Every structure is written in C-alpha cells, then in structure tokens.
Amino acid sequence: MSDLIEGFLGKSVEGKKSKLPAQLDYIQSATGLFLGLFMWVHMFFVSTILISKDFMYDVVQMLEGSMFLKEPQPAITSFAVLVVSAVFIAHGLLAMRKLPINFRQWQSYRTHMGMMNHKDTSLWFIQAATGFVLFFLGSAHLAMMFAKSHEIGPYASADRMYTDIMWPFYLLLLLAVEFHGSIGLYRLCVKWGWFEGANAKETRAKLKKLKWAITVFFLGLGLVTLAAYVKIGYEHRDNAGERYERTSHLELRHDGKVKA
Numbered sequence: 612m613s614d615l616i617e618g619f620l621g622k623s624v625e626g627k628k629s630k631l632p633a634q635l636d637y638i639q640s641a642t643g644l645f646l647g648l649f650m651w652v653h654m655f656f657v658s659t660i661l662i663s664k665d666f667m668y669d670v671v672q673m674l675e676g677s678m679f680l681k682e683p684q685p686a687i688t689s690f691a692v693l694v695v696s697a698v699f700i701a702h703g704l705l706a707m708r709k710l711p712i713n714f715r716q717w718q719s720y721r722t723h724m725g726m727m728n729h730k731d732t733s734l735w736f737i738q739a740a741t742g743f744v745l746f747f748l749g750s751a752h753l754a755m756m757f758a759k760s761h762e763i764g765p766y767a768s769a770d771r772m773y774t775d776i777m778w779p780f781y782l783l784l785l786l787a788v789e790f791h792g793s794i795g796l797y798r799l800c801v802k803w804g805w806f807e808g809a810n811a812k813e814t815r816a817k818l819k820k821l822k823w824a825i826t827v828f829f830l831g832l833g834l835v836t837l838a839a840y841v842k843i844g845y846e847h848r849d850n851a852g853e854r855y856e857r858t859s860h861l862e863l864r865h866d867g868k869v870k871a
C-alpha cells in the first residue's frame with residue numbers, strides 16, 4: 612500500500628522522497644570516472660605502435676599474460692572487454708535517464724540553451740550527442756575486440772584499419788570518445804566540487820583550460836596513432852592476414868628467463 616502511495620505521489624507515507632535518484636547519479640559518476648580514466652590508459656596502450664611494432668607486440672603479449680603463462684592467452688583480453696562492457700552498459704543505461712525523450716522536452720531544452728548562452732549548458736548538449744554516438748560505435752568496438760581478441764597486434768590491428776577499411780569507423784569513435792570523455796571528466800569535477808578552491812569561478816575557468824588541453828592532447832595522440840596503423844596497413848596490404856613476427860627474438864618468459 613505504501614509503495615502505491617509513493618508511486619502516485621512521489622513521496623512515502625512519512626513524506627520522504629526516495630534516495631534512489633541520488634544513488635543512481637552517484638553510480639553514473641563512478642562508472643563515468645572509471646571509463647574516462649580507462650580511456651587514458653587505453654590510448655597509451657594503443658599508441659605504443661608509435662614507438663615500434665615490437666613494442667606494441669610485447670605490450671599485447673604482456674596483457675595476454677605472457678609473463679605468467681606458458682602461452683599468451685587472448686581470452687584474458689576478452690575477459691577484460693567483458694568487464695569494461697558491463698561498466699559501459701551500466702553507464703549508458705544510467706545516462707539515458709537524462710536525455711530529453713520527446714519533442715516538447717527537446718524544444719524546451721534548446722530554447723533554454725539558446726537563451727542562457729551558458730557555455731556549460733552547451734557542453735552538456737555535446738556530451739549527450741557524443742554519448743548517443745558512443746552507444747553504437749563503442750558497443751560495436753567492444754563486440755569486435757571480444758570476438759577478435761586473438762587478432763590484436765601490429766599487423767592484425769593495422770590490417771583491420773586499412774584492408775578491412777575500419778579507419779573511418781575509428782576516426783568517428785575517436786572524435787566522439789575524446790570530446791565525450793574530457794567534457795565528462797570536467798563536469799564530474801564541477802558537479803562534485805573536486806579541486807574547488809576558495810574561488811569556485813576561478814577553479815572552473817582553470818578546469819575548462821585543462822579540459823581543452825586534455826582534449827587536444829588525446830585527440831592529437833589518437834590521430835597520429837590512427838595514421839600510423841593506416842600506414843602500416845597500407846604497406847602490409849599484399850600480405851594482409853599474416854601475423855607479426857618479432858624482429859629480435861629476445862623474450863621475457865613466465866619463468867623469469869630471457870629466451871632468445
């Protein structure tokens with residue numbers, strides 16, 4: 612009965628409102644923070660190709676457990692993809708609550724955004740739009756990485772970009788994720804008052820500068836990385852499908868020995 616009353620009035624019999632929306636907000640922020648920080652680490656891993664093919668190869672092998680296991684296991688990568696996907700889906704579901712769902716809500720939001728000319732309100736729009744794009748592109752990328760975890764490496768990744776013509780997909784994904792991620796992390800700092808000094812306005816201006824610096828840095832790094840994979844894929848086009856062999860055969864094994 613009390614559930615029924617709360618369902619109709621939005622308040623319990625004691626006149627209290629549910630804490631659930633605040634708790635969901637908290638989980639949305641926590642999952643967003645996890646994904647934002649994960650993306651920074653992920654971009655550094657992917658960009659190891661800029662150092663050398665051998666280095667990228669070693670990092671992939673290491674993430675597949677080469678230091679602990681006799682043979683590297685791509686299933687470890689698939690498992691990591693499952694964990695990230697769970698957080699990704701939870702974050703997307705929670706974020707959906709905030710999207711305007713009918714024309715009237717959109718109209719009202721657009722009018723407010725236009726009238727207020729408030730930069731952070733406009734940033735919210737970019738975040739919602741890029742989030743919508745990520746629903747599709749991010750899910751497709753995760754599904755691909757889960758199913759093809761054995762096809763990650765200097766040649767396999769580069770062949771995917773060039774021969775399988777996936778580079779336009781990655782370009783869109785990169786743009787969406789970099790804008791979405793840095794705006795998201797900025798908004799988290801503002802929302803929860805992180806790094807807020809004596810002067811909140813001054814902090815916000817500094818955070819905004821930092822947000823732009825982070826966007827430019829990761830977008831730049833991502834574009835150069837993408838170009839590197841496309842170049843390798845182009846050079847490797849006649850042998851697409853062939854796997855990379857390390858140029859020097861020194862290998863740190865699971866038993867701590869160095870194998871030549």
Ligand code: HEM
Binds near residue numbers: 653753764785837
């Ligand atoms: C554990 C989960 C993940 C794994 C193992 C993974 C792995 C990879 C790999 C190996 C590449 C290189 C291209 C390729 O081989 O196809 C790549 C590129 C990329 N990934 Fe992921 N990824 C993961 C999660 C994500 C998520 C959640 C996003 C964003 C929603 C994302 C966005 C991107 C972008 C934008 C690129 C292109 C980077 C560039 O070219 O500069 N990844 N990822």
